[in-house]
Amino acid sequence: MVDTRLTGRIFLAAATLAGTALAPALANAEPAAEANWSTLNLTISTENRDEAPRTAVLSCHPVGGTHPHAAAACQTLNAVSGDLTQLTQAQTTCNFIHKPVTYTARGSWQGRPVVFEETYSNQCIAEATTGKVFAF
Structure with missing residues (x-):
């Protein structure tokens, strides 16, 4: 019976040490993968209260979301390192x-928070400035 308790304690200690050794490696692995992830919640709104805001989700790295021109929008954002300004x-x-x-x-670009809001004098100027980023 002494051998069983001793074996159990040794196994528990070994498992604890192994888990402790792996924890920093796992903690460092996950943020590196998320650092490249980029997801933006995009909204277009007007002063017309009868007109509901339009929204889309744009994901880059990998490309996806509900944005109809996600690849082109991501290409535009890649050129400015995600800085819409x-x-x-x-x-x-x-x-x-x-x-x-x-x-x-609003969202994140390669691990950095993104908060952008700009009012343009009309839709034409807005589209000419932002390209496919807000083309939805």
Whole structure:
């Protein structure tokens, strides 16, 4: 009976040591995988209260979500390292009609938090600036 108790304690100690040794390795492995993950919740809203905001989820690294042009949107964001404030207006002709539209993005880009909100004077200028990112 003494051998059984001693064997059980030795086994328990060995299992505890093995688990303790693996814990730091596992803890370090998971954040590295999540660091490349990028998911943004995108919203387009207007001042018109009768018009419901449009939303989409954009995932990059890997590409996916509910965004209809996810690959092109991710390519645009990759070019600016996920910093939507770095998107610049493309050469295009837009009218001067003042009909504000607000684009919002919340989520994470390769482990960094993303909080973006910009109101553009109209849809044409918004699309010319953000490309496919808010094309949904």
